[in-house]
Amino acid sequence: xxxxxxxxxxxxxxxxxxxxxxxxxxxxxxxxxxxxxxxxxxxxxxxxxxxxxxxxxxxxxxxxxxxxxxxxxxxxxxxxxxxxxxxxxxxxxxxxxxxxxxxxxxxxxxxxxxxxxxxxxxxxxxxxxxxxxxxxxxxxxxxxxxxxxx
Numbered sequence: 001x002x003x004x005x006x007x008x009x010x011x012x013x014x015x016x017x018x019x020x021x022x023x024x025x026x027x028x029x030x031x032x033x034x035x036x037x038x039x040x041x042x043x044x045x046x047x048x049x050x051x052x053x054x055x056x057x058x059x060x061x062x063x064x065x066x067x068x069x070x071x072x073x074x075x076x077x078x079x080x081x082x083x084x085x086x087x088x089x090x091x092x093x094x095x096x097x098x099x100x101x102x103x104x105x106x107x108x109x110x111x112x113x114x115x116x117x118x119x120x121x122x123x124x125x126x127x128x129x130x131x132x133x134x135x136x137x138x139x140x141x142x143x144x145x146x147x148x149x150x
Contacts, residue, residue, distance in 0.1 A: 045065075046060060046063075046065070046066070046105050048060075048105055048107075048132050049132070050120075050132060050133065051113075051132060051133045051134070051135045052107055052132050052133070052134055052135070053134070053135055053136070053140065053144075054134070054136065054140045054141045054143075054144040054146060055144060057082070057107055057109070057134050057141070058141075058144075058146055060105070060107075061082070061084060061085070061107070062084060065104045065105060066104060066105045066106075066107065067086070067100065067101055067104055067105070067106045067107070068082070068084070068085045068086065068106075068107045068108075068109065068134075069085060069086040069087065069088045069100075069106070069107075069108060069109070070082070070085045070086070070087050070088070070108075070109050070110060070116075070138075071088060071089060071090040071093065071108060071109070071110050071115050071116055071119045072087075072089065072090075072110050072111060072115065073089055074087065074089065076111065078150075079150065080138065080142075080148040080149065080150050081138065081148060081149055082109060082138060082141055082146070082148060082149075083147065083148070083149045085109065088100075090110075090115050090118070090119055093119055093122065093123075094122075097126060100123065100128065101130075102127075102128060102129075102130065103130075104130065105130050105132065106123070106128065106130055106131045106132065107131075107132045107133075107134055108120050108123075108131060108132070108133055108134065109133075109134040109137050109138065109141075110137045110138070111137045111138055111139060112136060112137045112139050112140075113133060113134060113135045113136050113137045113140070114137075116133050116134060116137060117133045120132065120133040
């Protein structure tokens with residue numbers, strides 16, 4: 001009986017060790033020290049498509065590494081706009097290029113996505129590689145059920 005009990009314990013111990021080995025292999029590499037360039041509060045870098053939808057904009061618009069701006073006229077913006085979105089009217093974009101970061105993601109929006117698409121194309125011609133058009137504009141934003149400011 002003693003031999004059977006010892007054999008069961010060895011089998012259980014071997015199974016536990018095997019399970020630990022398998023689980024530790026699944027977790028990937030770990031490091032106890034943070035990377036010297038890593039900020040613990042920083043979100044992972046974005047990989048956005050050239051056009052983004054309302055759901056994507058809602059998920060990223062409040063990040064520190066994202067600028068969202070509306071290219072409509074002041075009166076249109078005053079009627080309703082996406083909360084937290086900066087106004088840079090389309091006709092002022094060329095004079096305000098210095099306000100648009102080249103090291104952050106930039107999402108451009110308007111009423112329907114037409115004017116913002118034109119501005120995105122202009123910015124790409126100016127050397128911006130991080131600009132994205134919000135398809136459907138504020139109309140798509142509202143249709144998706146997101147709130148607007150007035």
